[in-house]
Amino acid sequence: xxxxxxxxxxxxxxxxxxxxxxxxxxxxxxxxTSNSTDYGPTRSPSSITTNRSTITTxxxxxxxxxxxxxxxxxxxxxxxxxxxxANNTIYDWTSLTTPTGEVYASTDGSLxxxxxxxxxxxxxxxxxxxxxxxxTDPDNIGNTFNSTAHTPTLVAGTTLSGCNMTSLYVNSxxxxxxxxxxFQEFLMQDAGSNLVYVSIIDNNKVGYNGKTYDFEMIVAESxxxxxxxxxxxxxxx
Numbered sequence: 731x732x733x734x735x736x737x738x739x740x741x742x743x744x745x746x747x748x749x750x751x752x753x754x755x756x757x758x759x760x761x762x763t764s765n766s767t768d769y770g771p772t773r774s775p776s777s778i779t780t781n782r783s784t785i786t787t788x789x790x791x792x793x794x795x796x797x798x799x800x801x802x803x804x805x806x807x808x809x810x811x812x813x814x815x816a817n818n819t820i821y822d823w824t825s826l827t828t829p830t831g832e833v834y835a836s837t838d839g840s841l842x843x844x845x846x847x848x849x850x851x852x853x854x855x856x857x858x859x860x861x862x863x864x865x866t867d868p869d870n871i872g873n874t875f876n877s878t879a880h881t882p883t884l885v886a887g888t889t890l891s892g893c894n895m896t897s898l899y900v901n902s903x904x905x906x907x908x909x910x911x912x913f914q915e916f917l918m919q920d921a922g923s924n925l926v927y928v929s930i931i932d933n934n935k936v937g938y939n940g941k942t943y944d945f946e947m948i949v950a951e952s953x954x955x956x957x958x959x960x961x962x963x964x965x966x967x
Contacts, residue, residue, distance in 0.1 A: 756843040756886040757834055757965040765804075770795045797953035798861065798869050801898075806833065806931055806944040808966045830967035832883060833929040833945045839961040842921035843886040848893035849917035849925055857925040862952045871917070871950050877907035880916045883930060885965065893917055893928075898946035899938045913937070913946040931967070 773793070780786050806829045811822035834841070837860075854871050863870040875894035882891035895916035897907050905911035912935045918926045929947040937943040949960055 757832070757841075757963040760833070760962040760964040762962065796869055798863060798867065798950060799874070799948050800951045800957075801946070801948045802835065802960075803937055803943045803946045806831075806933075806964065808964065810966065826966060828933045829931055829944060830933065831931050831965045832885065832967075833931060833947060834963040834965070835927045835929075835947060835949050835960045836920075836924055836963075837958050837960060838920070838922070838924040839959075841924060841926060841961075841963065845921040846885050846888050846890065846918055846926075848890055849919045850923070853919045853923050853925050854894065854917065856923075857950065860952075861950045861958075862954050863950070874948070875915075875917050879908050880914045881909045881930060883916070883928065884967075885918065885928070890916070890918055890928075896948075898948065900936055901940055902938060913943075915947055 778786070778788075807825065808829055809822050809825045812820050814820075851872075854875075855865075858865070858867075858871050861871070867873070872894070875896050877895050878892045880891070880893060880895035882889050884890075893916040895907060895914060897905050897911035898913040898915060899905070900912060905913075912932045914930045916928050916930075918928050920926060927947060927949050929945040931944050933944055934942045935944075937946055951958060
């Protein structure tokens with residue numbers, strides 16, 4: 731009988747440890763400690779003066795800020811630690827100087843990482859509608875994240891591969907949407923079918939403007955509604 735009780739206690743402790751690990755081995759909310767916003771260039775119009783009684787043939791070209799998207803770039807810092815719910819630390823490890831992992835962004839501030847999957851077509855369509863995008867917009871979410879060639883990525887204990895993805899630019903140039911490119915970003919959904927943008931961390935890589943970053947990310951935005959608030963999470967590898 732005593733051995734049975736000891737076995738029951740041991741099994742209970744093992745189950746508690748497993749449940750605690752499952753509860754904690756998920757992405758955590760990320761703190762934003764520094765930020766600045768660039769609104770893009772101001773472009774003056776060209777002009778031409780022609781004589782009366784003439785016909786002028788012209789080729790006009792313009793680069794306009796896309797109203798359906800906004801971008802975030804930056805660097806990542808973090809520490810692995812063992813803490814209780816009150817943020818008391820029993821032990822932590824050296825701050826990560828070469829961080830790996832993922833940055834997550836979503837308009838939902840209480841994501842449920844108990845079950846994650848690649849974003850379903852219906853989830854993407856729902857988000858497009860919420861962002862006032864149509865199925866024929868060339869820059870809608872589905873047309874932007876139109877490859878599936880990202881690096882397989884472990885998210886909250888689940889390996890995701892073949893999700894809708896894209897790659898952000900380096901030195902103002904496309905790298906192609908492949909799993910060897912830097913700054914890969916893909917779409918997933920949480921247990922509540924909320925769309926989540928996932929940016930794979932690339933430590934200290936040259937970014938879109940020649941400066942070095944750990945991540946680059948674009949997220950959808952409505953061109954007619956009040957700007958959406960995005961919540962950021964991070965999972966360190």
